Amino acid sequence: MRGFFGIGVEGINKAFNVGSVFRSAHAFGASFSFTVAASYERKKGTRSDTSDAMAQLPFYEFSSIETFTLPKGCALVGVELDDEAIELPSFRHPSQAAYVLGSERGGMTAAMLDRCDHIIQIPSRFSLNLGIAGVCVMYDRLVSLGRFAPRPVKPGGPTEALDPHVRGDQILRQKAMEPYRSVPPLAEVEASLADERDD
């Protein structure tokens, strides 16, 4: 899957719920996690984050929205029930994204909503648990950006195999570089894989 994502929370009421977001972030392959204007008690969080995600992926603690920074080119996506929010099933995830959730009691602040490049909501009859909302978003990212065999028309598993991955051609942005185009050493890779299989 191209790109990367991080996920975090603004404000915290229950470390247990945030631990659950971080554990899922680790499981879904997040590149980083963060908190803003919150103090996360890791010991309490590990009651739900049994994978100890904070020891496995970078964690950033921002004391305020003013000090909150993201990698260059990374879009901030607010996850909140909001009149202006885009419904998650109709949302195209940015390839480089940071998702931010609000606290259990207060939700996301107006200042954080203002900071967001996009705001998305999960269609639900009422507010979901924080950890569950995080999972819905990360799972949707995986399903919509990942490579999976297409869903069949009839109930059940896929009837068509996933097309094999095809390597794209080298992209040269300047014509002048054309003489330096290199041929990928696919035969060598195949030979080395065959050697490994024979061992």
Ligand SMILES: C[S@@+](CC[C@H](N)C(=O)[O-])C[C@H]1O[C@@H](n2cnc3c(N)ncnc32)[C@H](O)[C@@H]1O
């Ligand atoms: C428990 S909710 C906060 C509820 C808030 N006190 C309220 O009553 O509106 C905690 C966070 O989960 C996320 N969340 C919960 N349900 C959501 C939904 N259906 N769509 C988007 N985000 C949701 C939001 O980030 C929210 O700030």
